[in-house]
Every structure is written in structure tokens, then in C-alpha cells.
Amino acid sequence: MTDLRPPPPATGDDPAEPAGATPRSYDADHMPAAATPRAQDSTGPRALHPAWIVAGVGFVALLGAAAFRSVPSVLIDPLHAEFGWSHATISAAVSLNMLLYGLISPFAAVPPTVLLCRELFGAHGPIAFGWVFAAHQVGAAIAATGAGVIRDVQGSYDLAWYLAGALCGVAALMSMLVRRPQVPAS
Known part of the structure; x- marks a missing residue:
């Protein structure tokens, strides 16, 4: 396993390396990309960070929640036929629901x-x-x-x-x- 810690500062013993300078053996600007510590990270250069998995699950969950909240707009005609409510009443109720949800949801559950x-x-x-x-x-x-x-x-x-x-x-x-x-x- 590669030690990813930076090397200790030079002691000044080598006349080519003044005291406090980074040793030439660890000059990241002149090293090939595969030899830099970032490329040798134990997770690998192409590993998927767990945060992206959480973000993906959150995106799918939000997509499902948005789809579920939009169902009344698809069911306006069946709701009208079943309960006799006017299209305007159903649309107003759905709009009020969306407005209140949008105004309250950022403060209601997520921060606590x-x-x-x-x-x-x-x-x-x-x-x-x-x-x-x-x-x-x-x-x-x-x-x-x-x-x-x-x-x-x-x-x-x-x-x-x-x-x-x-x-x-x-x-x-x-x-x-x-x-x-x-x-x-x-």
C-alpha cells in the first residue's frame, strides 16, 4: 500500500534542497498523473462516492413523491364523475396543496x-x-x-x-x- 502522507520537509543536509523546501523526490508538478497521491487513492480513480448513491436515491424518491402529488391532476375527470366536484374546485384544492407544500416543506421536517x-x-x-x-x-x-x-x-x-x-x-x-x-x- 502506498503511503499517501506528504514527505517530511527537507532538513537542509542536501545542498540541492534548501531547508524547508519540498524534496525533489516528491515534486507533484513534475510527476506523471498515475504517480500522484490522488491517483493512488485507495478508492480508485473511478470509484463512485457514497454521497452520489445517497443523492441518486434522494432524486428517485423525490421524483416518486412529485409524481404521487401530481396524481390528482390526472384524476380530475374521475374525481368529477365520482364526487360531482367541479374541475375548478379540484384544481383549486390541488393548487392550494402544492402551494402550502412548497412553502412549508423546507422548514417542517428536513432541518430538524x-x-x-x-x-x-x-x-x-x-x-x-x-x-x-x-x-x-x-x-x-x-x-x-x-x-x-x-x-x-x-x-x-x-x-x-x-x-x-x-x-x-x-x-x-x-x-x-x-x-x-x-x-x-x-
């Missing part, structure tokens, strides 16, 4: 969740947040599918609402078990 991940996982907080975000999206997809299956089987969403309420209660109880690390007073 990022803060908790940073407190609990330290430098690995952003990666933990990516997993929390992905788990949230997967859970939302499972819940939406489950609610649709319940509606198809029972003809009502009642059981889905009761289960959602029970899961919220369980989540509230579980959140009380989270302990913040004790920071010594300075």
Missing part, C-alpha cells in the same frame, strides 16, 4: 431531521439522513399501496385511517426513546 442525524451520527449524519429520507419514501409508498388494497377489499378507507393513527401513536412513543448525547458543560 438533519440536525438530529448530525447530533446522533456525527460526521456520518448526512449519510444517515439519506437513509432516513429513503426509508420515509419507501414507507409512504407501502402505506399508499396498502391503503389502496384495503379500499379495494373492504370498500372503505376506514381501516387504513385507523392503522395510520395507530402507527403515528407507535412512532410518537418510539421518538420518546431517543436520547440525545450528553454534552459536557464547558
